[in-house]
Amino acid sequence: MPQYVQDRLNLYDAVLLLQGLGNTVALCLLGLSLGTLIALFVGLARASHSRWLSWPAGLYIEIIRDSPLLMQLYLVFFALPLLGLNVPIFMAGVATLMVNSSAFMAEIVRGGIQSVAKDQWDAARGLGMGYPQVMRWVVIPQAFRVMVPPGVGLLIGLIKDSSVISVISYLELTRVGQILTEKTFLSFQVFGIVAALYFALCYPLSRLALYVERRLKVSG
Amino acid sequence: MVKVKNVNKYFGHLHVLKDLSLEVSKGEVVVVIGPSGSGKSTLLRCLNYLEAVQSGEIWIDGIRLDHHKTNIRAVRAEVGIVFQAFNLFPHLTALRNVMLAPLVVRKRSEAEVRQEAVAMLIKVGLQDKIEVYPSQLSGGQQQRVAIARALCMQPKLMLFDEVTSALDPELVREVLDVMKQLARDGMTMIVVTHEMGFAREVADRVIFMDEGRVVEQGTAAEVFDRPKNQRMREFLGKIL
Numbered sequence: 001m002p003q004y005v006q007d008r009l010n011l012y013d014a015v016l017l018l019q020g021l022g023n024t025v026a027l028c029l030l031g032l033s034l035g036t037l038i039a040l041f042v043g044l045a046r047a048s049h050s051r052w053l054s055w056p057a058g059l060y061i062e063i064i065r066d067s068p069l070l071m072q073l074y075l076v077f078f079a080l081p082l083l084g085l086n087v088p089i090f091m092a093g094v095a096t097l098m099v100n101s102s103a104f105m106a107e108i109v110r111g112g113i114q115s116v117a118k119d120q121w122d123a124a125r126g127l128g129m130g131y132p133q134v135m136r137w138v139v140i141p142q143a144f145r146v147m148v149p150p151g152v153g154l155l156i157g158l159i160k161d162s163s164v165i166s167v168i169s170y171l172e173l174t175r176v177g178q179i180l181t182e183k184t185f186l187s188f189q190v191f192g193i194v195a196a197l198y199f200a201l202c203y204p205l206s207r208l209a210l211y212v213e214r215r216l217k218v219s220g
Numbered sequence: 221m222v223k224v225k226n227v228n229k230y231f232g233h234l235h236v237l238k239d240l241s242l243e244v245s246k247g248e249v250v251v252v253i254g255p256s257g258s259g260k261s262t263l264l265r266c267l268n269y270l271e272a273v274q275s276g277e278i279w280i281d282g283i284r285l286d287h288h289k290t291n292i293r294a295v296r297a298e299v300g301i302v303f304q305a306f307n308l309f310p311h312l313t314a315l316r317n318v319m320l321a322p323l324v325v326r327k328r329s330e331a332e333v334r335q336e337a338v339a340m341l342i343k344v345g346l347q348d349k350i351e352v353y354p355s356q357l358s359g360g361q362q363q364r365v366a367i368a369r370a371l372c373m374q375p376k377l378m379l380f381d382e383v384t385s386a387l388d389p390e391l392v393r394e395v396l397d398v399m400k401q402l403a404r405d406g407m408t409m410i411v412v413t414h415e416m417g418f419a420r421e422v423a424d425r426v427i428f429m430d431e432g433r434v435v436e437q438g439t440a441a442e443v444f445d446r447p448k449n450q451r452m453r454e455f456l457g458k459i460l
């Protein structure tokens with residue numbers, strides 16, 4: 001065995017793994033919450049009766065939904081610099097997650113809004129409420145219930161798919177795993193740990209969603 | 221209070237209201253009857269612009285209902301509507317259902333609105349259901365919450381769209397009793413209903429609609445006991 005090959009994982013590697021985990025959390029937290037925020041507006045536009053709003057929103061959603069996450073990452077990281085826009089590596093990852101999640105989440109928002117019966121609009125309008133008030137007080141709270149299960153499913157999926165960002169050499173969890181296997185050849189152990197760390201991120205989210213769902217069901 | 225002048229309403233090719241004119245004065249209780257598809261519900265929905273009319277004029281308390289958003293919202297705030305299917309907000313308690321519009325539309329203070337909403341729910345006999353969600357209420361109770369919700373906006377006019385049609389027979393009375401009380405208190409009301417007993421008891425005027433037109437109108441006694449119109453006679457023959 002050559003000198004530079006380690007035969008076990010040491011403390012530095014553990015620290016590196018935790019760093020990777022932290023970076024993945026930072027990427028997802030920023031990218032997915034920004035994406036969800038954008039999705040709220042895109043979804044509202046998509047559900048709107050105005051063609052001027054719903055058509056562009058639909059185009060945006062389709063373009064992003066129907067192209068691979070990896071290509072979106074490449075476009076942000078490699079193509080934008082060609083236009084003179086240099087994107088730092090972390091921001092490229094965040095932007096990609098943001099754009100990608102916003103399109104999928106927008107469809108979930110639209111579905112939620114449209115799941116609320118037209119009767120509810122009649123009742124709210126009949127009481128003198130305007131569009132923003134009906135949305136804020138009547139439609140969104142009811143749509144939210146419908147949006148939680150698929151929304152959390154989407155977030156969990158994207159947390160795992162954020163591993164794609166390893167290809168631009170950002171030191172997130174998967175990239176750290178690759179580096180450590182190259183260093184130690186302990187593929188099974190390293191990737192086992194990496195997978196377990198992803199699980200540790202996603203499982204609580206899953207439980208939280210179930211809890212929220214139950215809480216919402218109790219009230220009415 | 222209400223002035224409808226030569227109104228025409230189409231759904232696609234379907235001509236639902238045909239050159240319809242109608243006036244209702246303050247404090248009057250008008251009951252609208254007629255076969256299904258005669259345009260009764262559509263008329264009510266047009267009166268607070270849940271549906272737009274293609275031609276003609278609708279005036280509510282001196283405000284013309286047209287495409288102006290401010291007019292529409294001002295009128296809607298003054299006109300309460302109660303629906304056949306209750307349409308309560310399922311994510312809010314009975315109390316919150318009643319409080320919502322005064323809070324967000326009228327922008328009144330929470331404490332004041334709460335007091336009034338509680339009083340309103342007591343008035344419709346739901347003192348023990350204040351913190352209950354709609355799914356835990358019977359149809360009659362839900363409909364009374366819906367009435368309280370409309371009343372809490374302190375409307376000048378109340379529209380009732382077949383409000384007892386979706387109720388079990390034994391629950392109809394509790395809702396009608398609330399409406400009778402309201403009529404006695406002097407509320408201006410337009411009531412679309414199949415409850416002829418209610419019409420006889422409280423209606424100042426009964427209107428018979430058929431195929432988008434007002435075919436006959438008069439006091440309950442006139443319309444029910446001495447109908448002039450053939451269609452009216454047929455209709456009464458079917459339901460009585």
